[in-house]
Amino acid sequence: MNEGFWTALLAFPFLQRALIAAWLASIACGAIGSFVVVKRIGFLAGGIAHAVLGGMGIALYLGLDPMAGALVAAVFSALLVGWVTLTWREYEDTLISAIWAVGMAIGVLFIALTPGYDKDLMSYLFGNVLLVGARDLWRMAALDLLLVAAVALGYRQFVAVAFDEHFAAQRGLRVRLVYLGLLVLVAITVVLLIQIVGLILVIALLTLPSAIAAHYTRRLGGMILLSMGIGVTLASIGLAVSFQRDWPGGATIIIVTGLAYLMSTLLHVARRRR
């Protein structure tokens, strides 16, 4: 069924770049998304992702690179969200909702104030994988490298804090620092994903491949590697389908991933019942 896609892939560099971008995004999703799933911080990640629009809007208004603005805003909102959850845990829900919405509002405002702006907002929100340039790929690869190196270096610390914060503190681990570090890595991942699926759909790509992987492994390390593979596969399928049907790329990838998650969950439940 995908013959047309594979032939086109050989012919069109933009399609090759789109596919490579989707793979690079899947590596980040596997490494960081697995921690988001086991630590159950999907909502926090959502807050961070949406607040990023604020930074992009401000950067655009100032005539700077919006992706640089996104990176700064993401790290800033990760630290803000982290500080909120560490300090006012009981109001966490409300405060993260506020950061989520206010960040987006700032973005919308500054984009509106920027003269000459027309269609970029949609691509920030929903991504535009077919417009990925060579420079974007290098940037994504660099961020991937950074993420993988950070996870490898701090692996046992991240696992310990994700598993049992209280015991980690008892062992003298710097729990707050490790936790904030994890949120910053989530933020960097979000920026990496924006180009592919846009910041509204980020959460699905961040969590679903890892959630599928969790059905088939009993080790976090295995979950990370497996979810990278699952992400690469599903993103490739999604891209192929979107190309053939002329559907929006990010949305198609998300729908394919969502369907895979649904099927995997049903299988998982059925297997357990037996």
Added chain:
Amino acid sequence: MSAPVVELDRVDFAYHDLRVLENVSLRVEAGEFLAIVGPNAGGKTTLLRLLLGELKPTRGRVRVLGRKPAEARELVGYVPQYPRFQRDFPITVRQVVLMGRLTPRSLLFRYSRADHRVAERVMRRVEIADIAERPIGSLSGGQTQRVLLARALVGEPRLLVLDEPTANIDQRRESDIFDLLRELNREVTIIVVSHDIGFISAYVDRVACLNRTLLCHTTAELDAETIQRMYGAPVHHVEHVHE
């Protein structure tokens, strides 16, 4: 003569206006097996948290192995009352136990050979070696409790602190755990917190009865009058607080 394992000197602790501990002095020497018993809300958990360095006394002094509690953390093994992790976390028993060897300087993926050796030895000791590769979520309450115990022991602590170690396991297993603790006590000082006085006094060297302050300190069996004093008092106390 080395410093006592635990030394509390006229310790008070209050959460805002609520006095939880009052004038508590306690010395625990190396090799002891001490039970701290008392009613719920009698300050037992607060006392533990002072020993672990999670709280600071409002007044008085706490020393663990001659140091401030926060500085003695790596020498203290702690077994919580309930597991505080998600049962579906993708991790094996062995990896959970190995976490007891972590320090802030543990980087990358691998634990050292020495870490694995100690973990293996401890898992045999507490009889969980045969379930080492099982996911943590597949264990029974008693097995989970043993994993938590093993995780505390692999750090090779000089003091082992247990908070209600048998609260969520059945009674037959309860005596198994205490037999095991009795045995471990040959190598490590143990403090166990419990609300179950009758059962525990058969195993430990000394019982400290805590209800806001230390009411007794005894090596003998508890008499009815002490129990009355200890468990009679909190009823008034609680009523008073709610007035």
